[in-house]
Amino acid sequence: MNIAIVYYSYSGNTHKAAGVLEEILKERGNSVRRLRLEASGESRNFFVQVVRSLFRRKAETAPIERDFSGYDLVIFATPVWAREMVPAMREFLGKIEGLSGKKAITFVTYGSGFGKEHCLDSLESVLQQKGAACLGRFSISQDKVGDKALIEDSLNKIMRL
Numbered sequence: 001m002n003i004a005i006v007y008y009s010y011s012g013n014t015h016k017a018a019g020v021l022e023e024i025l026k027e028r029g030n031s032v033r034r035l036r037l038e039a040s041g042e043s044r045n046f047f048v049q050v051v052r053s054l055f056r057r058k059a060e061t062a063p064i065e066r067d068f069s070g071y072d073l074v075i076f077a078t079p080v081w082a083r084e085m086v087p088a089m090r091e092f093l094g095k096i097e098g099l100s101g102k103k104a105i106t107f108v109t110y111g112s113g114f115g116k117e118h119c120l121d122s123l124e125s126v127l128q129q130k131g132a133a134c135l136g137r138f139s140i141s142q143d144k145v146g147d148k149a150l151i152e153d154s155l156n157k158i159m160r161l
């Protein structure tokens, strides 16, 4: 399969999990492209980040590929911020194309776990509005982002790739 992994990572956890996922998918013979969102205008202040995320603000992202029509599966990942996806992911999703009828998987990385399902609901709802078929979701604690067996198990519960 031709797979894209699109993610944002502020402090590196989601980046690490996305790297492990890429490794697993490549070992299974898939072609994988990993796309990391970079937010130019994101605040470095925790409370500002919380408020902006909570109120569903957007953060401008640097231009990367926005047409996903060429992929068989697109995996979207975000850290949970105030039980929401990060503003950069929200901005990016508003502008992407080619998701109609496309298979999608979502995952989040989290700290306490507060609001992680709400965050996944929110992410899936935006993807569904874009016409994507969400196959499944999983969440990874920030302490387990390098745990290959856990990530592999989470993926297997959704589909055998």
Ligand SMILES: Cc1cc2nc3c(=O)[nH]c(=O)nc-3n(C[C@H](O)[C@H](O)[C@H](O)COP(=O)(O)O)c2cc1C
Pocket (backbone or CB within 6 Å): 008, 009, 010, 011, 012, 013, 014, 015, 046, 047, 049, 050, 079, 080, 081, 082, 083, 084, 109, 110, 111, 112, 113, 114, 115, 116, 141, 142
């Ligand atoms: C601004 C901010 C808000 C957060 N809000 C939550 C939250 O609501 N629930 C939770 O479980 N973790 C929360 N966290 C923890 C992150 O989701 C967690 O550390 C995640 O793995 C960070 O991913 P990253 O290193 O890829 O940026 C928050 C972290 C930050 C910086």
